[in-house]
Amino acid sequence: MLFENFPPPVGAVTTRQELAQSLGLASSQSWTGGIIAVDRARQVLVFSDPAEGVKHGYTFDGWVPDGDDFGPLYLYTGAGPTGHQKLSGANAPLLTLAEKGRDLHLFVADGKVPGTGTKYQRYVGQMVMDRQPYEERWNVDREGALRRVYVFRMRPVDQQVVVHEQDLMPPAPRTTSLLIPATVNTATFTYAEQHSTDEATLGWQEPRVVRRREGALRTAFEERLVALGHEVGTYQLQIRGERGVFTTDLFDATDKVLFEAKSSSSRHAIREAVGQLMDYRRHISAPGLRCAVLLPERPNDDLQNFLQSVGIASVYRDGDDFAGYPLV
The missing domain is CATH 3.40.1350.10 (Trna Endonuclease; Chain: A, domain 1)
Structure with missing residues (x-):
């Protein structure tokens, strides 16, 4: 469904092409990745597709319980199907939102347009990066090599967002343990200008x-x-x-x-x-x-x-x- 203005209503189902048109772009041909920065509109669009991600060894995507009880938390595996992922390049737009004055919007794949391979995209809502914007995880890529991946942590601007059952991170089908190099997560980026509520009130500080x-x-x-x-x-x-x-x-x-x-x-x-x-x-x-x-x-x-x-x-x-x- 084509919407006159961006963003579409929360829960609306659309396509990448229709989103491009809503943003005044001629085509969505270059929108092949999961993280799309639209400079002229000052927007970053994230397209999450957990079923497709599994093909690349991505098993970390979806809504998860939040141990700090700060509200819903969506995890999203960054770009880069082989080798160690980087925080630069395709992943950089998620870490430079405040710096570049951009808003963040999350879409989740939800079926296909009948008779085509085009996937529908359901709009989850506007998001902000968590105070801890990413976690370092490890998996095995399609070439069998152990590699580092970055799993980004997003929270909805509207805390009343509807969490669909199919968007939850699926439970692990089996127990696995992976011995990895010892690293300390030093993700300390702060996005204070994206939060109107005081940090101490939210309980971030402790x-x-x-x-x-x-x-x-x-x-x-x-x-x-x-x-x-x-x-x-x-x-x-x-x-x-x-x-x-x-x-x-x-x-x-x-x-x-x-x-x-x-x-x-x-x-x-x-x-x-x-x-x-x-x-x-x-x-x-x-x-x-x-x-x-x-x-x-x-x-x-x-x-x-x-x-x-x-x-x-x-x-x-x-x-x-x-x-x-x-x-x-």
């Missing part, structure tokens, strides 16, 4: 501070392990029946130790770490696997006894070094 503290602790310990000549990685888990991806903290492949880092040595933080480790280790096949919590300071004696009782070690900062390591 989770970001916690992640930064955990990230700094994890990075310092990773550097310590690497300096000792250890091979360090992390596990990316997809669990049968679950939507989304779970990523562990550090895995010392040399000593076969899985570490869960926390920004606090409190009882609550340690209980959470123990639960995560006990869950993760069920899905990791590594002979002789041991588990440890990585903490910013020594936990009290009762918490030390608790960790010992469940067979989990503790490693914590001690000045410029770490106590409790190497594990005995």
Whole structure:
């Protein structure tokens, strides 16, 4: 359906050609990618097609539960079917929205025009990039090579957006664990001008501070392990029946130790770490696997006894070094 003005009503079904005409463009022939920047209209259009993405090993697209409870979250795998993806080139428009004064709009493939191969595009709505605009994920490309992909995180401007069942990220059909190089997600782009609500009101600030503290602790310990000549990685888990991806903290492949880092040595933080480790280790096949919590300071004696009782070690900062390591 051709609409006189852009954007079309939320939920409307159209085609790329009709969208091009609505934007005053002569043709949509160059609209072959998933991320289209329309300079003259100051718009970026994202076309998500999870079924087509699976052919390229993309299994991360769709609406997912948001652990921070900030409202609906749509994940979208960036461009680049082989080799490591880049944040430049075709993916750049998603990271330069505010800089270039562009709006972001999401469409999802929804069937085909009868008798043709042209796909219908259903308009989801106007979006903004999350405060953490992307996640680093890994998969195997069509040539069988392990590669890095970027999964972009989008949120609707209208929090009352209708989430269609078919747009949810499908549950994983089986449990898989993938050992990948240890990397720390340092995506710290801020799009303050796209949000009219104060950051503290939305609750953005506290989770970001916690992640930064955990990230700094994890990075310092990773550097310590690497300096000792250890091979360090992390596990990316997809669990049968679950939507989304779970990523562990550090895995010392040399000593076969899985570490869960926390920004606090409190009882609550340690209980959470123990639960995560006990869950993760069920899905990791590594002979002789041991588990440890990585903490910013020594936990009290009762918490030390608790960790010992469940067979989990503790490693914590001690000045410029770490106590409790190497594990005995």
